[in-house]
Structure formats: C-alpha cells, structure tokens
Amino acid sequence: MTDVMDPARRLLLGACGLIGFFGLWAAISGSGLVAPTFLPGPLDVARRLVFLLTESFAGGTLLVHLWSSLQRFAAGYLLAAAVGVPLGLLMGRFRTLDDIVSPLFDGLRFIAPIAWVPFAALWFGTGFGGPVLIIFSGAFPPCLLNAYRGAKHVDPRYLEAAEMLGTPSGRIITEVLLPASVPSIIAGLRIGAGLGWQSLVGAELIVASTGVGYLMVQAQSAVSTTTVMVGMAAIGFIGVLIDVALRTIEARIHRRLGGA
Amino acid sequence: MSSIRFDAVGKSFGGGVLTLQDINLDVADKEFVAIVGPSGCGKTTCLRMAAGFDFPTSGRVLVGNSEVTKPGPDRAVVFQQFALFPWKTVTENIELGLRNKSVARDERKARVADAVAMIGLGGYENSYPHQLSGGMQQRVAIARAYVLDPQVLLMDEPFGALDAQTRVVMQEELVRLARLNPRTVLFITHGVEEAVYLADRVAIMTRRPGRIKEIVDVKSVRIAERWDSHSRIEDVMDLESFVHLRTHIWKSLREEKAGADH
Numbered sequence A: 001m002t003d004v005m006d007p008a009r010r011l012l013l014g015a016c017g018l019i020g021f022f023g024l025w026a027a028i029s030g031s032g033l034v035a036p037t038f039l040p041g042p043l044d045v046a047r048r049l050v051f052l053l054t055e056s057f058a059g060g061t062l063l064v065h066l067w068s069s070l071q072r073f074a075a076g077y078l079l080a081a082a083v084g085v086p087l088g089l090l091m092g093r094f095r096t097l098d099d100i101v102s103p104l105f106d107g108l109r110f111i112a113p114i115a116w117v118p119f120a121a122l123w124f125g126t127g128f129g130g131p132v133l134i135i136f137s138g139a140f141p142p143c144l145l146n147a148y149r150g151a152k153h154v155d156p157r158y159l160e161a162a163e164m165l166g167t168p169s170g171r172i173i174t175e176v177l178l179p180a181s182v183p184s185i186i187a188g189l190r191i192g193a194g195l196g197w198q199s200l201v202g203a204e205l206i207v208a209s210t211g212v213g214y215l216m217v218q219a220q221s222a223v224s225t226t227t228v229m230v231g232m233a234a235i236g237f238i239g240v241l242i243d244v245a246l247r248t249i250e251a252r253i254h255r256r257l258g259g260a
Numbered sequence B: 001m002s003s004i005r006f007d008a009v010g011k012s013f014g015g016g017v018l019t020l021q022d023i024n025l026d027v028a029d030k031e032f033v034a035i036v037g038p039s040g041c042g043k044t045t046c047l048r049m050a051a052g053f054d055f056p057t058s059g060r061v062l063v064g065n066s067e068v069t070k071p072g073p074d075r076a077v078v079f080q081q082f083a084l085f086p087w088k089t090v091t092e093n094i095e096l097g098l099r100n101k102s103v104a105r106d107e108r109k110a111r112v113a114d115a116v117a118m119i120g121l122g123g124y125e126n127s128y129p130h131q132l133s134g135g136m137q138q139r140v141a142i143a144r145a146y147v148l149d150p151q152v153l154l155m156d157e158p159f160g161a162l163d164a165q166t167r168v169v170m171q172e173e174l175v176r177l178a179r180l181n182p183r184t185v186l187f188i189t190h191g192v193e194e195a196v197y198l199a200d201r202v203a204i205m206t207r208r209p210g211r212i213k214e215i216v217d218v219k220s221v222r223i224a225e226r227w228d229s230h231s232r233i234e235d236v237m238d239l240e241s242f243v244h245l246r247t248h249i250w251k252s253l254r255e256e257k258a259g260a261d262h
Helices: A007-030 A042-054 A062-093 A095-108 A113-152 A156-164 A169-206 A212-221 A225-257 B043-051 B090-100 B105-118 B134-146 B164-180 B192-198 B219-224 B233-238 B240-261
Strands: B004-012 B018-027 B032-036 B058-063 B075-078 B152-156 B184-189 B201-205 B212-217
Touching: A007 A042, A042 A062, A042 A225, A062 A095, A062 A113, A062 A169, A062 A212, A062 A225, A095 A113, A113 A169, A156 A169, A156 B075, A169 A212, A169 A225, A212 A225, B004 B043, B018 B032, B018 B043, B018 B184, B018 B212, B032 B043, B032 B192, B043 B058, B043 B075, B043 B152, B043 B184, B075 B134, B090 B105, B090 B134, B105 B134, B134 B164, B164 B192, B164 B233, B184 B192, B192 B233, B192 B240, B201 B240, B212 B219, B212 B240, B219 B240, B233 B240
Parallel strands: B032 B184, B032 B201, B075 B152, B152 B184
Antiparallel strands: B004 B018, B004 B058, B201 B212
16 A cells, blocks of 8 residues: 555556456457357447437437436435435534434434335326435435534534624524535535435336336346446446546535645 | 623532632733633633633623623633634634624724734735634634624633744734733633733632632732833843742742642
C-alpha cells in the first residue's frame, strides 16, 4: 500500500482488471465449450447493444426504456431525499421527535425494498407509482440516517455559539445543522442513490410495463440472453454515472468548506 | 445596569463529584473581572453558567437582576477555540447575531463594517475562517460578540490557543477596546500576567472543588501607578507595582498547584 495514489497507476490497474475480465469472458464463450445462449460473448452483447439503440424491443429502444427507468428513479430518489434529509436533521435536533420516529424507522428499514412489491403494485399500480414507492423505500433510509448522524455529531461548540447569538431553533437547523452535516448528508445521498437504483431495476423486473428491468424480463421470455446482458450492462453503467456525478458534487463541496 | 452575580453557587456533575463549592462573586456594571485557577478547578464552568450553557446545582447565577435560564445575545461569549462557523465568511459570522435580532439590512451592513474596522480585518470580509490565522480568527470571534452590543462579555481563555506573540498583540487590543468601550466582562484564564494586565479585579480559585480563595483589587493600583500611561504591555509588566501583584497571585496559585501534586 502506498500513501500517494498515482492516478496513472490507478488507471492502468483499472484497465488491467477490465481487460482481464473481458478477455476471460471472450475466451470462455468463444471456446465452444458452452452454448452461445448460455453465455453470449462480449462482442455479441456489444452488437446487440448497438442494435437496441435504434431498434425497438419490448415496446421501445434501449434509450426509451432507460429514460423510463430514470424518470422513476428521479421521482423516488428526490422524494426520499426531500423527506429523509429534513426529517433526519429534525430528529437530530429534537429529542422528542427522535424518540417518536426512531423505533418505527428502525423496524421498517430492515424490510428490503423488494418486499414492498406486492403492496406497491396494489396501492400505486405497476406503471409509475409502484416502482417509485419501491425506490423510495430503498433510498430513504440512508438519506435519513446520514442526515440524522450528521446532525447528532455536530460539534457542540457550534450549537452553543449559535444559541449565544440568539439563533432561533428553526434557524439553527438551516444555519448550523445543515451546513455542518453536509459531508454526512452527501454520503447518505450517494448510498441512497445506489440502493435506489438497484431496487428500482429489481422492482421493474416484477411490476413495470416499461424500463430496463421490464426489457430484461421480456428478453428472458424470448430467450434473448444478449438482450438480458445489455440490460445488465446498462444498469451498471448508469449506476456508475450517478455515483460519479454525486462524487463530483461531494468533492466540490469539500473543497468549498476547505476541509473544515 | 448589567452586573453578574454568583450567589452561593455549587455545582456537581453526574456521579455527584463536587466541582464548585459556594462561589460568591459580584462583577459590577462595566467591571472587568478575571478568574484564575489551576486546571480543572471549574473556572470555565463558572463562565458557562453565566452564559446559560450549564446550570448550578445549588445557589443562583444572576445577570442584571434576573436568573440565567438560557443562552442569549445579551451575554456574548468568546470561546477558546473561537467556534466560528467554518461554512460562513467573516461577514456572515459577524452578521448572524444581528440577523437573529432582525436588524435591518442597511444597519446590519454598517455595524458589521464598523466591527470589521474595529478589529482591523478590512479586506478579509469574504474570507472563510480556515483562510485566516488563529489571531485573526479570534478577532472575528471578538467582533461577533461586540457587534451585538452585549451587556456582558464572557471570555473563556480567549487567547489560550494563540502563539505568544499574537497573544500579546491581542491582549493590548483588548485593553484598548475595553477602555474605549467598557463592558461588564468575565474573563477566564490560567495566565496570571494576562489577568493582572487586563482585569480590574482578579479572583483566585482553589483546586477542585473550586472555591473563590481571594479577590485581588488591581484597578486601584493601576490608577494610582498610572499603568495606562504605558501603551506597551512589556512596559506595564516591568513596573514594580505590576510585579508585586503578579507575584502575590502566583504564590497564592502555587499553593494550590503544590496541593494538587500530593
């Protein structure tokens, strides 16, 4: 382990990992030992990906399905952040609210998002509302928990300084707890995005009538394993994009706070 | 009228360990009182009770004529570790107390500008605390307190975290501010010279459980010996009358420290 991570070295090692993976994959699928439908090769998947960009499958091109998934994701995720972060901060500030919400929350957060599928479909339908509820249930706990922990761990000196300056309780949340908790909140938003994106696609496998998950279910019925793999690759790729975007925001905020 | 009165104050923290015992101390309106004492004697706890961060187990702490029940801008605190908000600029840090008081925007700007000028930080209005030296940060904390025009200033070892040179400059500036614009000040320190140089009276505390052992009158000596005719701290500290008081307090404190070693 070196302390100083050389970026060029990291890129090289990352590329080695990817090349090794694709090489092994291509070698196994091209060896003739397995049927092409059992394990399609990387080139077949790539060709299928290009095909699906322009040709419709299961009601739309890949981009149409991705767009549909992203809309659901955005709705559920923003809802989770909009409810989770303020509620977490309020719980960190007001002991009574903490005592009321915590036991309920602690029980609910261990119920996996996929377990909500039957009721999500029953209450909100299989099109938009159901998947949104499922992604909400995946993204909400980390959003709330990290805001709560951030608020709980604010240096008490800042709270005392704010109180000494006559800051009203509501303003202490916006002027002290929120900015002091930003690193923790952003970490929660990153984890929430990951869990939300995962649970959305899982939900679409079961309840949606469009989206990447739906595309994969239809592909499975049609025994188009290359299409299933295109769906998997698209999920991974979009997940990385979401995380990179949030990491960039995180780094920018850290720089602005000067590491303080 | 804004005096501070500790009336038979006792304080024990969880577990019942007695920290403070029968503290009686009056800080008169516009008087500057320093409390010195060995580490852990509870002197900071005295200040925190006047600020409303902690409360006595027995007795009362009064500011003005009312008992302290919560923190408030009438009792501005300057903390040892500054406690500036790192996400706010110099201006925003100084301005928060005025915004809380709903001071109109134009007046706010004017008062913040005055405060910035007073502490000599012109040009740093939009800097963040981490971009400033320790001495500059503590000036901002002092401006943040002064801008509220508080009846009472509570200073908890405000120069303890600064290097020796910066501390001297800050001590001289505080004297200048205090003479220019007198306030009721309670000043906690373990620096005997600092206490004698700054304060009208110095209260000496015993080691735990902390009691007030002795209160030394500095002001009458300062006036009689014309300390204020010397603008530099080292000249004052060379005066025989200063050395005499300092030595007296040192000896008194030393008895406490020697006792603590057994």
